[in-house]
Amino acid sequence: MTRWGMVLDLARCIGCNACTVSCKIENGTPGDHYWARVYTEEQGEFPAVRTTYVPALCNHCADAPCVAVCPTGASHQRDDGIVLVDQGACIGCRACMMACPYSARFYLRDGMLQTGYHGQERTVYEDAKWKWFTEGTVTKCTFCAHRVDTGLEPACVVTCPAEARIFGDLDDPESKPSKLIQERNGVQPLAELGTNPSVYYVEGR
Amino acid sequence: MSAQAYPRRSLLTSRSSFLIGYHQQQEWRWLIATAFFLGKVGGGLFMISFFSGFRLGALVGLGVVGIGKSSAHLLYLGRPERFLRAGLRWRTSWISRGILAMTLFVLLGAVYVAPYIHLTFVPDGVAKGFGIAAVPFAFVVMAYDGMVLKASKGIPLWDTWLMPVLMLFFATLAGITATLALEVIDGSATSGRLEGVEIGLAAVNVLLLAGYVVLARARGAAAELGTTLLRSGTTGRLFAAAIVVGLGITFVLGVIGVATGSRAVLVVAAVTDLLGHFFVFFAILRAGVHAPIRRLPLAPEPASAAAATAATVGSAFRRAAS
Numbered sequence: 001m002t003r004w005g006m007v008l009d010l011a012r013c014i015g016c017n018a019c020t021v022s023c024k025i026e027n028g029t030p031g032d033h034y035w036a037r038v039y040t041e042e043q044g045e046f047p048a049v050r051t052t053y054v055p056a057l058c059n060h061c062a063d064a065p066c067v068a069v070c071p072t073g074a075s076h077q078r079d080d081g082i083v084l085v086d087q088g089a090c091i092g093c094r095a096c097m098m099a100c101p102y103s104a105r106f107y108l109r110d111g112m113l114q115t116g117y118h119g120q121e122r123t124v125y126e127d128a129k130w131k132w133f134t135e136g137t138v139t140k141c142t143f144c145a146h147r148v149d150t151g152l153e154p155a156c157v158v159t160c161p162a163e164a165r166i167f168g169d170l171d172d173p174e175s176k177p178s179k180l181i182q183e184r185n186g187v188q189p190l191a192e193l194g195t196n197p198s199v200y201y202v203e204g205r
Numbered sequence: 206m207s208a209q210a211y212p213r214r215s216l217l218t219s220r221s222s223f224l225i226g227y228h229q230q231q232e233w234r235w236l237i238a239t240a241f242f243l244g245k246v247g248g249g250l251f252m253i254s255f256f257s258g259f260r261l262g263a264l265v266g267l268g269v270v271g272i273g274k275s276s277a278h279l280l281y282l283g284r285p286e287r288f289l290r291a292g293l294r295w296r297t298s299w300i301s302r303g304i305l306a307m308t309l310f311v312l313l314g315a316v317y318v319a320p321y322i323h324l325t326f327v328p329d330g331v332a333k334g335f336g337i338a339a340v341p342f343a344f345v346v347m348a349y350d351g352m353v354l355k356a357s358k359g360i361p362l363w364d365t366w367l368m369p370v371l372m373l374f375f376a377t378l379a380g381i382t383a384t385l386a387l388e389v390i391d392g393s394a395t396s397g398r399l400e401g402v403e404i405g406l407a408a409v410n411v412l413l414l415a416g417y418v419v420l421a422r423a424r425g426a427a428a429e430l431g432t433t434l435l436r437s438g439t440t441g442r443l444f445a446a447a448i449v450v451g452l453g454i455t456f457v458l459g460v461i462g463v464a465t466g467s468r469a470v471l472v473v474a475a476v477t478d479l480l481g482h483f484f485v486f487f488a489i490l491r492a493g494v495h496a497p498i499r500r501l502p503l504a505p506e507p508a509s510a511a512a513a514t515a516a517t518v519g520s521a522f523r524r525a526a527s
Contacts, residue, residue, distance in 0.1 A: 037223060039223055039224065039497075039498070040223060040224055041224075041499065042224075054225055054498065065356070067297075068298065069298050069356050069357070071293065071294050071298040071300035071301040072290040072291060073290075073294050074290075089287070091282050091284045091287045091291055092283015093282055093283075093291070094283075097359070098230060098232070098359050101358050101359045101495075101496065101498075102359075103220060103498075137284060189499065190498065193358055
């Protein structure tokens with residue numbers, strides 16, 4: 001059985017946000033819905049400050065709390081572990097946003113699809129991409145399921161110039177992410193919550 | 206733990222900032238607080254009125270849930286036209302369970318109050334049977350919102366078994382005060398026992414709330430930051446005022462009511478209780494804080510003026526640099 005997952009290499013991430021942009025282009029997410037983010041973490045006090053870039057996305061948890069709390073089944077998990085939201089079934093109760101410990105879900109407010117990203121008329125590109133979205137529902141990272149299903153890697157992975165995002169099958173011990181997790185002691189974010197994320201972080205070598 | 210060791214409010218970031226940090230939830234506010242409130246009041250009122258044999262109270266309780274709570278939920282939903290789907294996932298979702306319980310509660314309860322509104326084709330014995338059947342669902346309506354909050358793993362302040370317990374106790378108190386007030390307004394005789402329970406429950410709720418806030422600090426930094434919000438700033442002032450009005454004044458009025466036998470005091474006590482009750486849970490919703498995806502150290506507030514100045518200069522520098 002395949003379980004898609006990702007390793008995020010904090011030692012490699014340079015904070016360029018190319019993943020953020022490529023995700024937005026690939027999925028055409030409206031407004032401030034950035035499914036692939038790069039957080040900036042500052043440590044220390046001036047002048048001894050160190051910055052770490054922390055890429056983040058939906059963790060596609062094996063025990064996803066967002067799926068459990070969804071009253072309609074709109075949030076669901078595929079056999080390969082990818083967690084999706086059925087835009088046609090979501091009622092916009094936002095319980096999944098409260099349940100997600102990683103703040104990886106976004107609410108599509110009324111009016112967000114009426115005007116384009118730049119506040120004017122919608123572009124042809126937006127018309128094409130936004131037909132997949134419904135106002136009053138919740139959106140989230142899909143692990144680029146439409147690409148993965150055709151044998152491609154997610155857009156954020158292929159765009160990353162530093163190879164900080166590594167995608168593959170976590171159930172295959174020979175896959176690149178599985179080996180990285182083993183070799184460099186990969187850790188799941190907030191693992192103590194028992195959500196069993198499919199995203200791991202590895203730090204310095 | 207000294208006050209200075211609490212996490213700094215300044216650790217809160219905007220969700221859109223791309224800075225790693227804690228952020229307050231912005232989605233569940235007035236309408237959800239109203240829906241939760243009406244569920245507790247309606248369920249509690251039905252429950253207490255049923256055991257007091259006071260069918261007007263049961264009727265009002267049904268209306269509060271069937272019309273008030275449902276409307277608040279429908280107004281909140283992003284796609285209200287799909288609301289029927291909300292009952293589909295009762296195996297895992299407390300929202301689904303609550304919707305189903307609400308529906309059964311209203312249907313069964315409606316048969317219970319039918320003779321009271323002159324629908325005489327329902328024999329009284331049958332109506333009472335339906336009333337008994339409605340009671341467990343009223344119980345679920347009173348407490349399930351607490352389970353919904355308990356299931357919110359993203360907000361550690363809510364993720365505790367104390368939440369449904371709090372909801373149940375506040376719902377019971379609201380049910381008692383509302384029943385007493387309605388009995389006074391209706392001109393019915395009050396039982397005399399409920400007034401004593403009202404006083405005791407107000408005191409118990411203060412202790413439960415204090416225990417909730419104190420124990421929340423042990424559930425991680427985000428919960429601790431949530432309790433900081435409950436103790437300071439606008440949310441803190443609201444929370445404190447709600448406790449004083451909703452529990453403190455209700456307690457005092459209850460004692461005065463029992464001592465003097467004044468019935469008017471019971472109506473005022475119901476108003477203070479319900480007001481405080483609403484804002485206690487509104488404040489708890491507002492104080493919901495999401496944790497960052499990586500653990501952040503919780504620095505204490507600057508202890509001295511020099512440290513405070515240094516921190517201000519540091520943050521000004523960071524702002525300028527960004």
